[in-house]
Amino acid sequence: MNQNLEQIVMGKGLNRHGFDMTIVEQNRTPFYYYDLDVLRTTLDEIQHQAAGHRFKVHYAVKANGNPLILKEVVNHGLGADLVSGGELKAAIEAGFMPQQMNFSGVGKTDWEILLGLEHGIGCFNVESIQELEVINQLAGECGKKADIAIRVNPDIDAHTHKYITTGTADNKFGINIEVLEHVITQARNLPSINLRGLHFHIGSQITLMQPYVMLCETINALMDHYEQRGIRFEIINVGGGLGINYIDSEHHLIPDFKQYFDTFKQRLNLRPEQELHFELGRAIVGQCGSLITRVTFVKESRNKKFVILDAGMTDLIRPALYEARHEIQNLTSIDIQTDTYDIVGPVCESSDVFARDCQLPVTRRGDIIAIRSAGAYGESMASTYNMRALPGSVFHSRK
């Protein structure tokens, strides 16, 4: 663990898991607790590892659009990766520069495209011929030229959960390599389109570098192929997807950005004038957030003990939707004895389960529980199903 982080985890007034218990006890549960020091250290590390190269990191706003998080990200000079008009508005509000915004998504509607054109965003990542034609038409009508990249489906298996893999030929994202040449020719002939680059995104929660190495090889081959035809791309965008450690978060608060950026430094034959864009979400905000919740009841059935929380799948849907694992900690019990529990929420769905057969110190009604590594795709995927209130958010920093 680096020294900065050690101070964060062990800092004064914090409990053994790094939480400020005054904040934890005083706020109404359930809520998201964001550790700004972890977020800032993460962003500093990205700046450090990506420096000195033509690397531009964009933050995938979908991971967490909380305005205070966006402000921190802007202050560290990152761009924004967007997938909706709502995210575009939030990014403008937070102070991101339109030129540093990329807009992806297979189904951009006309008003969303117009909003992007109005602000002059850096790049529309185009996912189909029809979208290309519509952007050309709308840009022409406003007397503008749209900056675009073509999203390529590289048919690479990222070996991640089936719902979050995006770069194989069978899913809806991007343009297949077989038809890429045709789409590029089309884009170069359309009067209101300025083709700037190629975009890729192979999936999320990727923890091995091998899929990224394969991506680099595919891109190298494509660049050689098109250069022989006199076509050079100004931008290569490799998307996001870098994973985080959900099992032992406290000792892995900062993802291995060095290994990640080094993979591209070493394996991608970037041309001197080219920019390399990244779109990271989870790796930036995942570890700074925890869902704080209270035990409503402890219930015993014939074979099981259930810890029933006041947070449910409406607050954090990842375990129910992807069978995702999140570390669960009892922040109040100091019992040295442990027991085995299923940790569940109050929502009327049998998938409303955070963990099965989880070992915790003996847990009682009123105890406070932290569900860790919930900064990404936690608050941003919350819903009001069962007419529940959305979870609140609380920010903590020692500085």
Ligand code: LLP
């Ligand atoms: N770029 C594009 C085009 C994307 O579709 C995504 C995520 C990202 C970048 C950022 O990926 P990241 O660095 O965060 O892995 N809700 C799921 C994850 C869905 C990811 C969707 N696309 C989860 O909770 O695991």
